[in-house]
Amino acid sequence: MTDATAQGSAPGGRRIDSDAFRSRLATRRRKGAILKYSGLIAICIALAILGTLLFSIVSQGWQGFLRTNVELEITYNEEIIGGDAEDIPSGAFQEIARNGLQKALGLPPEAEDYDPSDLNALISSGVRYDLQQAVRDEPELIGRTAQLSVPVSSTMDMAYKGKLNLDVDEGRRQLSNQQLEWFNQLQDDGRLHSEFYWGLFSNSDSRSPELAGLWAGIVGSFVMIGIVAAFAFPIAVAAAVYLEEFAPKNRWTELVEVNINNLAAVPSIIFGLLGLAVFLNTLGFPRSSPLAGGAVLVLMTLPIIIIAARSALRSVPPSYRDGALMLGASRNQAVMKTVLPTALPGMLTGTIIGLAQALGETAPLLLIGMQAFVAAPPEGINDTATAIPVQIYLWANAPERGFAEKTQAAIMVLLMFLLIMNATAIILRNRFQKRA
Amino acid sequence: MTDTTTEMDGNVAELRNTVRDPKGQGDPKSYRISKDGETTRHEDAAWADKDLKMYTRDVHVHYGDNHAIKGVSVDVRPNEVLALMGPSGCGKSTFLRCLNRMNDPVPNARIDGTIALEGENIYDKDYDVVMVRLRIGMVAQAPNPFPKSIYENIAFGPRLHGLTDGKEELDEVVENSLRRAGLWEEVKDQLHQPGTNLSGGQQQRLCIARAIANEPEVILMDEPCSSLDPVSTNTIEELIMELKKSFTVVIVTHDMQQAERVSDRVAYFHLGDLVEVGPTNAVIRDAQDQRTKEYVSGHIG
Numbered sequence A: 001m002t003d004a005t006a007q008g009s010a011p012g013g014r015r016i017d018s019d020a021f022r023s024r025l026a027t028r029r030r031k032g033a034i035l036k037y038s039g040l041i042a043i044c045i046a047l048a049i050l051g052t053l054l055f056s057i058v059s060q061g062w063q064g065f066l067r068t069n070v071e072l073e074i075t076y077n078e079e080i081i082g083g084d085a086e087d088i089p090s091g092a093f094q095e096i097a098r099n100g101l102q103k104a105l106g107l108p109p110e111a112e113d114y115d116p117s118d119l120n121a122l123i124s125s126g127v128r129y130d131l132q133q134a135v136r137d138e139p140e141l142i143g144r145t146a147q148l149s150v151p152v153s154s155t156m157d158m159a160y161k162g163k164l165n166l167d168v169d170e171g172r173r174q175l176s177n178q179q180l181e182w183f184n185q186l187q188d189d190g191r192l193h194s195e196f197y198w199g200l201f202s203n204s205d206s207r208s209p210e211l212a213g214l215w216a217g218i219v220g221s222f223v224m225i226g227i228v229a230a231f232a233f234p235i236a237v238a239a240a241v242y243l244e245e246f247a248p249k250n251r252w253t254e255l256v257e258v259n260i261n262n263l264a265a266v267p268s269i270i271f272g273l274l275g276l277a278v279f280l281n282t283l284g285f286p287r288s289s290p291l292a293g294g295a296v297l298v299l300m301t302l303p304i305i306i307i308a309a310r311s312a313l314r315s316v317p318p319s320y321r322d323g324a325l326m327l328g329a330s331r332n333q334a335v336m337k338t339v340l341p342t343a344l345p346g347m348l349t350g351t352i353i354g355l356a357q358a359l360g361e362t363a364p365l366l367l368i369g370m371q372a373f374v375a376a377p378p379e380g381i382n383d384t385a386t387a388i389p390v391q392i393y394l395w396a397n398a399p400e401r402g403f404a405e406k407t408q409a410a411i412m413v414l415l416m417f418l419l420i421m422n423a424t425a426i427i428l429r430n431r432f433q434k435r436a
Numbered sequence B: 001m002t003d004t005t006t007e008m009d010g011n012v013a014e015l016r017n018t019v020r021d022p023k024g025q026g027d028p029k030s031y032r033i034s035k036d037g038e039t040t041r042h043e044d045a046a047w048a049d050k051d052l053k054m055y056t057r058d059v060h061v062h063y064g065d066n067h068a069i070k071g072v073s074v075d076v077r078p079n080e081v082l083a084l085m086g087p088s089g090c091g092k093s094t095f096l097r098c099l100n101r102m103n104d105p106v107p108n109a110r111i112d113g114t115i116a117l118e119g120e121n122i123y124d125k126d127y128d129v130v131m132v133r134l135r136i137g138m139v140a141q142a143p144n145p146f147p148k149s150i151y152e153n154i155a156f157g158p159r160l161h162g163l164t165d166g167k168e169e170l171d172e173v174v175e176n177s178l179r180r181a182g183l184w185e186e187v188k189d190q191l192h193q194p195g196t197n198l199s200g201g202q203q204q205r206l207c208i209a210r211a212i213a214n215e216p217e218v219i220l221m222d223e224p225c226s227s228l229d230p231v232s233t234n235t236i237e238e239l240i241m242e243l244k245k246s247f248t249v250v251i252v253t254h255d256m257q258q259a260e261r262v263s264d265r266v267a268y269f270h271l272g273d274l275v276e277v278g279p280t281n282a283v284i285r286d287a288q289d290q291r292t293k294e295y296v297s298g299h300i301g
């Protein structure tokens, strides 16, 4: 090195003109460039992975938001349903719907060379209940004829969306040759079309994919998130304020601190086991209830929010606290009037991120019994409930093919909620920062 | 507060006797030099009949093992400006913070000795720390306005202590404090803008206004001009001269000229010791201690 310097520097020349200095400069620049580009590459890889994930979910799942309907002319035949609108068996409506199909397909009213149940299987099993409800609501319908658009069965739906291989022979196809013929006829007549499936948000779970929706899961999830927000936020903020502002720095508080940090790293399934043992078996919370689920999620979210709240408190410049003390505020007043308001946006951001994590949590909920089929939103915090991620888990495991795209669609709905929550966190933070 | 009937009173009287200078009576320029232990005291007699505002006796401060203040005794007279001077790290800020118990919240700081405000020990168990800080206001070295509006910054203290009745009186206090700090004209149209948007010098004056809104008896200032331009510095120096009429000021400064312009007396610190204390002219022009001489000459040339 000294050699190079001696050689490189011109006699009497300045040190910064020497070759050694220049080569050092080049090395430094090269190192800077390497650092910069490796950072860029890392970000590109991360973006590519994220993009692939989103693309695969969206490309497979977007059709889950659509449902295929068939246009039928339905005659509310008085002879079939009889006079009393309140007390008609749903089987009668099955017949009415079948008659509509027969008319559309140009088949004679009396089945000759086909099984009527093959025809029934073309439309959703929910149609008869819809018709039944319509007549209950409006008894004047009896005897009239209406143009209706009713959902087809899941198999037909798959076939219309092109997700069913129709070229294989009958034994390996979900539609019989006859049904396939009907399907083609309906399609050629332009009676089939896709519509946005609002039921995904307003229906609850069902055994039939074309009727299944997330409503029960959405309600269940948000009831639990409400419980988490109501309990975890105040407890966590109080704990963080105590630890940061008032706790003496000794072994004991250090131990508490270490434990909180460790709790945040405990896998969520452990919290599920804890909830099972403590909340269900000892405290007797009802299985599968939002109360039990919320309680488990509170436990899980607490350390996360405590850590976020503490770092928000720590990032408040000490000069604010000192300024308040100098003006004669007590320690308590200094915290409440200057430190806490300044730290609040950070705390809220941390809380929302904790809540978002709780929203996506599945494992602990399964452990406290939320793996059951639940066809209605909970009516109270003690009622049986389900949650969006649990619904995703159940649909992903369902054998019916129609649930595959429903699963992807539900994932998109969950991601949308997470996105909304994170955006809220960002907006809140910006709003507060501007005011400060 | 001034009717001191406790034994503290005897203490003050005794102290006064040690400081009184019979020979120099009537002549503010004349002083006698005495040494008690480490400290050289230029004792002038002109103030002799007044009461002490604050006095400190044998104050020691430890930060853990660091002995930052090693037995300092100095008086603060009413309506005077006392300047604390000395090289960096000698403990001026530490001592200043002791005067209104701002070292209390510092972890592992230990304060020993007596610090009294009008004869009452402010470190007494029964003395409320909020009272201390209400009566002895402080302006920090770096401007530290709250992230609130200018108005809210000033109103913070009066609100906290319930010093005003109703909004009008509060408005009045805010305006008066800003006027006295020489900031009113600049900010009167933006009272509800964040105080943190002001320039450094304006922020410092805001902090001063905030401190005087509490109507303290003593104001402590830690290098209030260290980050200011000459114009702002001038404003603040004029403010200090003005404040002197109603308050007592203790100010930390590195600037010899500033000390000469604003202070009545100077206390010179060195490595945690109080080395020399007396009228500003006496200490700066006629330093007795070798360490003071070096410091002073290094700056004045």
Ligand SMILES: Nc1ncnc2c1ncn2[C@@H]1O[C@H](COP(=O)(O)OP(=O)(O)OP(=O)(O)O)[C@@H](O)[C@H]1O
Binding pocket: B063, B066, B068, B086, B087, B088, B089, B090, B091, B092, B093, B094, B095, B106
């Ligand atoms: N919070 C603290 N914790 C530990 N030690 C401290 C603390 N504050 C000050 N000290 C120590 O006390 C001594 C005096 O510091 P102080 O801040 O009082 O000096 P100063 O005279 O104000 O210096 P400057 O002119 O640079 O502001 C220094 O040795 C410093 O390291």
Ligand SMILES: [Mg+2]
Binding pocket: B092, B093, B094, B141, B222
């Ligand atoms: Mg200092």
